[in-house]
Amino acid sequence: MIGSIVLSLALASSLVAMVMYFLTYRGYQNTLNIGRIAYHSMAMLVIAASAILTYLILTHDYSYKYIYNYSSNDLPTGILAATFWAGQEGSFMLWVLLTSIVGIVLQSYSSKRGDLEPRVMSVFTLSTSFLLVMVSPLFKNPFAYIWTEPLFIGASGINSAFLSQPWIQNFLFSDNSTGQNFVKMGPELYAALSSAGIAVKDFIINGKGLNPQLLNFWMQIHPPILFVGFSMATVPFAFAIAAMMKNDYTQWVKQALPWVLAGAGILGLGIMMGGYWAYEMLGWGGYWAWDPVENSSLIPWLVGVASIHTLLVQRKSQAKGGIGKYAKTNLILSILTYILVLYSTFLTRSGVLGDASVHSFVDPGMLVYLFLVIFIGTFIALGFGMLIYSWKFLSETMETDETLLSRDLALFTAAVVLCASALIVLVGTSAPLFGNSVETFFYDEMHIPLAIIIGLLNGLSLLLKWKQSNGQDLLKKSLFSIVSAIIFTSLIIIFGGVTNIMMILLALAASFSLFVNLEIAIKIVRGNMKMLGAYVSHIGIALFILGVIGSAAYSKHVDIDLVKNEPKEAFGYQLIFTGYNPIENNTKYAFNINLKKGDYNYTVSPVMYISEFNNGLMREPAILNLWTKDFYVSPVGYDEGSGDSHNHGQVIDLEKGGSSELNGAKISFDRFDMPAETMQAMQEGKDFQMGAVLTLEFQGKKESFELFRKNVSGQIQFTDYTSKNGGLKIQLINLTAGKIQISASKLNESSEKSVQQSPKEVLSISASVKPFINLVWAGVMVMFIGFFVSVSRRLKESLIK
């Protein structure tokens, strides 16, 4: 309750701040201070609400639906705190929190830069207001109580002392297929609990728990970093609108640059961290699957990075007065970056990707869906409305002269290529909106030529001078890099066995840019370190592309069955499965595999376990990280090799009178066959048999047969039956009062063969080698460092008036 109140107050403060800042912009006096106070109270209230939510999570207060749904008592503290953002409500809350904090910095930043503050902050508070409506009790409120809507709670989460109480019996349900018991929590039960004087948090004592795929280290840092990037994307939008509000397009460029750089750096890091998470923990087998959720955060990043390039040109061309080149482009890209962040949220949160069918808009989602549409619509209308309004002025004042061989045009082209990439991903990711989907080769095929152009531009643009260069001069300067790149690529072709022409071109382009940037970077290290940022980032990109060539295009993959202690060869390594051992308090199993190559000996241990959360088999890969490659082992399955043939068939439980269907054949259990002499033999301790009469119906033909449980001198035996008609072999496994268990296997499957084999423990794995994957991670880290070197340089520049 208190959480909802705090959030509602925060929304009110945000609206007050917005109005006051806007009035200040319109020329009112005395409103600026009210706006500032309102903004800071909003931020404090949001921080307080987040603290309350964290406290409730840490103290396991399951009277809140959100906490019940995503956490449980057994989670380690770090992960438990991270369940803050495990679901929709909480991740919106995280977004609000981080946006509010970004706003505090922005308020201080803009207040030191002329009359910027009222304009920037009125736009910024519009965004915080929308986000706060999103977490308000109307929509995705993390403080909603569990009883507001009927919800079935597993009986294991209920304090067992209450389960026998008479008043609860009306709320007890059981699921016939699984035999689990549930309590229906709703307003009626809440009323019953209140009248009995029982607090809900004492009644519900354990939550549903966290999806095991989220239960790891990265869950604690990946989402916050991603959301910092999302929050920071609000800032260039606010700057662009602020520029149009004043019709002044010179100052905002250098004021926005440090924000755009920092935002893109952080978002990029967050995206790649998600990739690493998928690679290292989830066993996707790679770091990028063109998954809609991944894509939707990549799109704003690409557009944001594009805007960095054209912002730089505008800033540079302002040197001789005027607003500079690409003023319109910059406004468009800055507005688009934030709109694409919102669009990304819409795609992943509204349920449109959920099943890609119209049916996924169910009731509670419909409101959220509409609200998200209004949210995006408002920002599109605001951004592009203002742009149309100021278009004429911009066209008249903008500088347009261009020569082909100039750094200006090269940077612009880079931005165009990045936008093209963003468009490709956008189109592919949005396809489910129209009931379609694209195969991932669409993204791959489209990006290979773009990546080649990016590599070339990446090198070329730095060799070109601003304004104009001459061709001969350019050739002279690039000689070293061209020669080095050709030598380097030849080495890749010879030693790496790269033969695909596109990959050779890509390697050539990437190594060209690598050498150009290295050459300049080395010169700079001796001179002015501040200037290093761009070159470092571009070295990062070049390394990244080279890493992708190796790890994606030349990754090799094989499925192997490892029989215990029997060596097998794969990729020049000898693999021996040596057995498994329980880890983490016997909750998981590590399967140890010895890897041997020459004198080197390694052990990798992929993990499998049955998750209590969803009763599913979970798998975690193991990675042998070497300098030049990763050896990636993903567990597939484990067969203890008990020798039972029914492992290969399907086990079916049948009650008397029940039936089951298999391969189009209907098997029904008609009755038990227990003649009087059986009873007698049983009592006398002699050999006896009990029978079960079954009927098999296949394509209209019926056949009746009997399976026996025999007691032969104290040993229990079961018989089987082979039906040629149904193509099935049916084996009795167990016979108890009222119920039998059979295993049915198809005849063409050689189940008998496996019976004759001696029991073998078999671990099935999927192994792959990822050459030079380290370059991917190193490239991203280098890029990230480059971004921040640039931030520090641009931050200083933004202060000079």
Next chain:
Amino acid sequence: MKNKYIFGGIIVAVFLFLMIYLLTQSNIQYENDFAKVMAKDKTVKATGSWVKEKSYELNKENKTFTFYMADHSGKEMKVVYHGTIPNNFESAVSVVVTGKYQNGYFHAKDILTKCPSKYEEQNVKSSSM
């Protein structure tokens, strides 16, 4: 000045042409009506739910994973996937398989399982005791 626009226009046109061409090549339709899935000779993404009563079968020798899916009208279809059972399969509320229907069953290249936890809480179908 004019050349610039013509040049730029050609590049944009080529790019868009390529993108639309590849889009049609890689395009896969979602289909939640299995009668249509069976009639089509094209790769589709069939959406439906796993028929729990018919369980599933893992074949070690052929490395296949076989199960039955039902669409919203209850029409069932046999699905064979080359590979193993995906994480979370048992608890999935809906299943999306990508592939083609041929020779009496659906050849799945890819299985996507939708888990209740990831999206919204599951409503348990239950009957009173």
